[in-house]
Amino acid sequence: xxxxxxxxxxxxxxxxxxxxxxxxxxxxxxxxxxxxxxxxxxxxxxxxxxxxxxxxxxxxxxxxxxxxxxxxxxxxxxxxxxxxxxxxxxxxxxxxxxxxxxxxxxxxxxxxxxxxxxxxxxxxxxxxxxxxxxxxxxxxxxxxxxxxxxxxxxxxxxxxxxxxxxxxxxxxxxxxxxxxxxxxxxxxxxxxxxxxxxxxxxxxxxxxxxxxxxxxxxxxxxxxxxxxxxxxxxxxxxxxxxxxxxxxxxxxxxxxxxxxxxxxxxxxxxxxxxxxxxxxxxxxxxxxxxxxxxxxxxxxxxxxxxxxxxxxxxxxxxxxxxxxxxxxxxxxxxxxxxxxxxxxxxxxxxxxxxxxxxxxxxxxxxxxxxxxxxxxxxxxxxxxxxxxxxxxxxxxxxxxxxxxxxxxxxxxxxxxxxxxxxxxxxxxxxxxxxxxxxxxxxxxxxxxxxxxxxxxxxxxxxxxxxxxxxxxxxxxxxxxxxxxxxxxxxxxxxx
Amino acid sequence: xxxxxxxxxxxxxxxxxxxxxxxxxxxxxxxxxxxxxxxxxxxxxxxxxxxxxxxxxxxxxxxxxxxxxxxxxxxxxxxxxxxxxxxxxxxxxxxxxxx
Numbered sequence: 366x367x368x369x370x371x372x373x374x375x376x377x378x379x380x381x382x383x384x385x386x387x388x389x390x391x392x393x394x395x396x397x398x399x400x401x402x403x404x405x406x407x408x409x410x411x412x413x414x415x416x417x418x419x420x421x422x423x424x425x426x427x428x429x430x431x432x433x434x435x436x437x438x439x440x441x442x443x444x445x446x447x448x449x450x451x452x453x454x455x456x457x458x459x460x461x462x463x464x465x466x467x468x469x470x471x472x473x474x475x476x477x478x479x480x481x482x483x484x485x486x487x488x489x490x491x492x493x494x495x496x497x498x499x500x501x502x503x504x505x506x507x508x509x510x511x512x513x514x515x516x517x518x519x520x521x522x523x524x525x526x527x528x529x530x531x532x533x534x535x536x537x538x539x540x541x542x543x544x545x546x547x548x549x550x551x552x553x554x555x556x557x558x559x560x561x562x563x564x565x566x567x568x569x570x571x572x573x574x575x576x577x578x579x580x581x582x583x584x585x586x587x588x589x590x591x592x593x594x595x596x597x598x599x600x601x602x603x604x605x606x607x608x609x610x611x612x613x614x615x616x617x618x619x620x621x622x623x624x625x626x627x628x629x630x631x632x633x634x635x636x637x638x639x640x641x642x643x644x645x646x647x648x649x650x651x652x653x654x655x656x657x658x659x660x661x662x663x664x665x666x667x668x669x670x671x672x673x674x675x676x677x678x679x680x681x682x683x684x685x686x687x688x689x690x691x692x693x694x695x696x697x698x699x700x701x702x703x704x705x706x707x708x709x710x711x712x713x714x715x716x717x718x719x720x721x722x723x724x725x726x727x728x729x730x731x732x733x734x735x736x737x738x739x740x741x742x743x744x745x746x747x748x749x750x751x752x753x754x755x756x757x758x759x760x761x762x763x764x765x766x767x768x769x770x771x772x773x774x775x776x777x778x779x780x781x782x783x784x785x786x787x788x789x790x791x792x793x794x795x796x797x798x799x800x801x802x803x804x805x806x807x808x809x810x811x812x813x814x815x816x817x818x819x820x821x822x823x824x825x826x827x828x829x830x831x832x833x834x835x836x837x838x839x840x841x842x843x844x845x846x847x848x849x850x851x852x853x854x855x856x857x858x859x860x
Numbered sequence: 861x862x863x864x865x866x867x868x869x870x871x872x873x874x875x876x877x878x879x880x881x882x883x884x885x886x887x888x889x890x891x892x893x894x895x896x897x898x899x900x901x902x903x904x905x906x907x908x909x910x911x912x913x914x915x916x917x918x919x920x921x922x923x924x925x926x927x928x929x930x931x932x933x934x935x936x937x938x939x940x941x942x943x944x945x946x947x948x949x950x951x952x953x954x955x956x957x958x959x
Contacts, residue, residue, distance in 0.1 A: 393926050400929025409947040413937045414929075420940070429923035451914065458877040460951040507946075508953065523948035526937070654875055659914035664922035 368621060372613055373546075375586070375620035381548040382593050383541040383612065384583030385492075387559055389534045389569050390502060390576070391434050396530035397501045398425030398468065398663070405575075409525035417530045419464035425662055427452075431532035432475070434568035435499045436668060436676050438534055439476025441562045441683055442494050446673045450475050452499075452660040460524050461503040469535075471657040474498035475666070481562070482685075483554035484703060485547050492555045493539040504529040534569075540583075540593065548584075549612040550707075556580055556608050557709060561684040573603050574748075580608055582636075584615040586623060594619070595629040599643050602636045605709065606745060610641040618643070684711075691715060695724035701732075708736050709746055716753030717760075726760035727753075734774055738781065751780045759787040771844045772796045799845045802854075805838070808846070809854045812837040823859040831855050864892050 396403055399416035415423040439446055453471035479494035504526040536559065544551040560571045560578055571578040580603065585596035597619070602611045614636075619629050634643040682690075688711060692702040695714070705711055710731040717727035731746065735756070739746045759776060762768040768776060768791065779790030791797055799805055812834045813820045822830040831852055838851045866885045869892065873880040880888065931937075934947060943950040 395924075395926050395928050400924065400927060401931045402928045408934070410934050410937050410949075412931050413934075414931045418937065418940060426922060426924040428926055430926035432923065456875075458875070460949065463949075507948065509945075521953050522951050523945055524951060525948050654871075656875070661915055664917075664919040665915060667920045 369614075369617040370620045370624065372549075372617055375616045376546040376548075378588065379586035379594075379616070379620050379623065380542065380589055381544060381612070381616050382585045382587065382596070383538075383544060383548055383552055384596065385538045385541075385552060385555060385608075386581040386583070386598075387536045387556065388502075388579045388581075389438075389536065389563055389571060390578075391431050391532040391534060392569050392577070393428055393430045393434070393532055395428060397428050397431055397499070397532040398530060401530065403531050407527055409527060412527040413529070417463065417526055425468065427663055427666070428532060431499060432666065432668075433676060434532070434566070435475050435497060435534050436673060437566050437568060437680060438536070438563060439479065439497045440673070440677050441566060441680060442476070442479035442481060442497060442536070442559075444476035444479030444494060444497055446476055446668055447473060447666075448670075449473065449665065449667050451665045452663045453657045454660050455500075456656045456658075460522060461506055462529060463504070463526060467501060467503065468660055468663070469500035469657075470498035471659075475668075481555060481558050483551060483558050484706075485550045485554050487700075487703070488547075490541075490544060490547075490551050490554070492541050492551070495537045495539045497534060497536050500533050500535060502528050502531040502533045542593070548616065549609040552582060552612045553605050553609040554707070557605055557706075558684065560605075561711075565681055565684055565687070567681070573605070576603065579603060582608060582611045582615070584612055584619070585629070586616065586619045594623070595631050597629065597632055597634050597643075599634045599636050600646065603638075604745060606743075607636060607638060607641075611636045611643060614641055614643055687711075695728065697724075697728065701728070704732055708732055710736075713746065713753050713756075717756045720754040720757035722757035722760040723764070726763070727756065730756050730760065734777060738777070749781065750783060751777065755780055755787055762787060762791065766800065766847060767791070767797055769798055769844075769847055772798065797845060798847045799842050800847070800850075802850075805842075805846055805851060805854055806858075808838045808841045809834065809851065809858060811841065813855075813858065820859055823855065828856065863896050864889050 393403060395401060396412075396417065399414050401412045401414050401417060404412070416425050436446055450470065450473045452468050454466040455469045455471070456466045458465050474496040476497035477495070479497070481492045481494065483490050483492065504524050505528050507523040507525070509521055509523060538555070541551065541555075560573070563569050563571050563578075569577055573579070579601055582599045582602050583596045584599070585594040587594045597615060599611045599615060602608050615634075622629060630645075633646040635646050636643050688702065688706065691711065691714075692699075695702075695718070697705065705714060705728065708731065713731050714724070714727045717731070718724050735749060735751065736746060739749055759768070759773055759780075762776075763770070763773055772791075775794065775796050776787045776790045779785070779794055780787060784790045784793060815837065816833060819830050819833045823834070834855050835848055835851050838846055838855075839848065866889055869885050869889045870880065873885075873888075938944045938947070938949065941949040
């Protein structure tokens with residue numbers, strides 16, 4: 366195994382070219398070509414019919430809602446919508462599809478030639494979209510037997526076809542050159558933007574952790590001025606953070622191989638969440654020949670201009686517009702708003718503000734303390750065990766003077782540890798600013814008695830020395846005093 | 861001389877997951893050759909200006925509304941498979957990534 370280069374070494378020598386393929390499961394009520402329900406979590410093989418199984422005589426018919434959803438996605442991605450388009454059979458013998466083919470689209474996708482713009486470190490990167498096509502999802506396989514239950518040890522597979530036939534939209538970018546050292550961030554930002562766009566359309570819940578948005582990351586390296594290199598395709602990269610890590614890893618791995626004079630094989634690779642590494646899968650050189658041909662059982666589609674314009678007119682506010690609106694409403698500068706977007710905190714902050722927090726408070730918690738916690742635990746911000754409503758509650762307690770920032774951070778510890786709401790944690794852990802002036806005055810008296818020299822300085826007009834006494838009072842009250850109040854009491858007593 | 865080689869027949873057989881013996885490779889190559897020759901004859905017809913046909917009926921935009929319909933009872937679904945376990949189809953192990 367070749368040693369990896371550092372990412373910095375790699376991008377100093379090579380230019381990465383990215384390509385992203387994204388699959389999005391639509392949340393229609395029924396499957397793509399039949400009336401079976403798509404409800405998640407049903408008993409295995411209970412949402413299966415003759416069309417799903419391709420029994421003789423079964424006739425698939427396209428789901429209008431899925432076609433409309435795909436056209437909407439295409440429009441939101443600035444694509445041209447085909448005036449003539451059809452489905453195709455992608456033939457392969459593999460038990461995840463009982464039909465021995467997957468109904469997909471080949472030479473005539475529904476949407477083509479769009480783009481998405483993302484901002485990374487203040488620079489706009491335009492990611493060109495090659496195509497958006499409609500197909501169907503495959504069944505779910507469970508590998509059993511062997512030593513680990515993982516694929517290599519598995520001796521047999523159990524198949525559930527509930528998912529087979531659920532409408533799936535595939536979005537393919539053109540190669541994205543020119544991102545340099547920002548390639549991992551651009552890949553992540555594109556995926557996040559795509560997710561936000563599709564979510565705003567209301568056509569999928571686009572939850573990466575549940576597999577309704579799945580990413581394949583293509584990457585190649587070349588030296589400046591040379592032709593693009595051979596690419597690898599890393600499959601099923603299922604979180605924003607993983608997209609970034611997969612790109613970073615492939616850049617490091619491929620550059621080390623190229624440095625050693627070796628060649629890159631065009632191959633499929635798997636991403637390992639635990640280590641952030643990729644490993645080779647099936648080799649593309651032996652990849653199945655899919656022998657596509659036009660699907661004769663499904664009628665050709667000719668989306669009329671009227672239909673397309675009707676759908677265009679129905680598009681909701683898209684994420685870019687929404688961000689501009691929220692940035693103005695929250696009074697944030699461009700840079701700060703960019704940090705919010707990069708932290709994937711737009712929805713979280715909006716929900717926190719909706720739950721009653723000031724925008725500034727919401728931004729402060731999510732970008733500060735909570736981002737720090739997420740980084741520490743290697744989680745997405747959205748995966749932290751604290752809700753926007755709880756953050757709003759926390760900020761409310763700070764606003765009311767019941768918590769100071771230090772206590773609030775301890776309350777966050779409790780909430781993240783599953784001890785309940787901020788109010789419950791504060792009560793259970795006895796975390797509350799001491800507002801009892803009598804108790805504070807007593808603590809101040811003690812501090813003055815213990816530090817007579819300091820007290821004299823303050824009496825002499827050196828107010829800055831009050832810090833020492835404030836520190837002593839905070840210590841005595843275990844941080845549960847409001848520093849400004851304590852300072853006032855000290856100055857009142859010593860002037 | 862066959863226009864389709866033994867290797868091509870073996871490749872097609874592999875894609876279709878068919879086990880084919882060496883003797884059969886020769887036999888199928890010969891039979892497929894007859895079919896390919898027939899296609900060649902058809903290809904001689906002048907089709908300039910004729911749109912390729914993918915559909916026998918000139919229907920466009922045939923859609924279903926997104927209304928759920930009953931699925932098959934599970935027993936009926938599983939009855940079509942060679943083997944089942946845990947309410948799923950049981951198949952020889954799949955040599956690919958986790959689906």
